[in-house]
Structures are given as C-alpha cells and as structure tokens.
Amino acid sequence: MAPGGLTSARVKRRDGEYYVRHISGLAATKEYVCPACTTPISIGTAHIVAWRADWIFGDDSAASERRHWHTHCWRISA
Numbered sequence: 001m002a003p004g005g006l007t008s009a010r011v012k013r014r015d016g017e018y019y020v021r022h023i024s025g026l027a028a029t030k031e032y033v034c035p036a037c038t039t040p041i042s043i044g045t046a047h048i049v050a051w052r053a054d055w056i057f058g059d060d061s062a063a064s065e066r067r068h069w070h071t072h073c074w075r076i077s078a
Helices: 059-064 071-076
Strands: 009-015 018-023 047-052 067-069
Touching: 047 071, 067 071
Parallel strands: none
Antiparallel strands: 009 018, 018 047, 047 067
C-alpha cells in the first residue's frame, strides 16, 4: 500500500524501485511539468505519478518527492 492509503504498483527500474500510479485524464486537474522532457502535462491528460519505493528516509518522505511524468516519457526512461 502506498502512502496515503492509495494503491499503486511497485516496479523495479535500473536505478531502484518505484511506486507508480496511473492518473486518468478525468483525474488530472492540475498542470505539471514532466521531469524527463520538461514540457507541461496539461490538465485532462492521462499520465504517471512515480516516487521511490526504496527511499532511505521512508515512504512518506518519498511521496513528498513524487513526480508527474508523461506516460511515454516514463516508459522510455526505464
């Protein structure tokens, strides 16, 4: 179970483990900047939210550092 009581998938990547949550277009109510391509993720755009699952300071600290990614950018950055 991810921080905040929400369910997220836990995935392994080359740089560690992450909790990953898929955000639907209907749930995307704010604009974010993708850390991979540095372009905006517009309101209403489905995307990924990811944060470290193996963060040394714990899950709550990791969740506060979560980032919103374009789905494509998350896939190709693996």
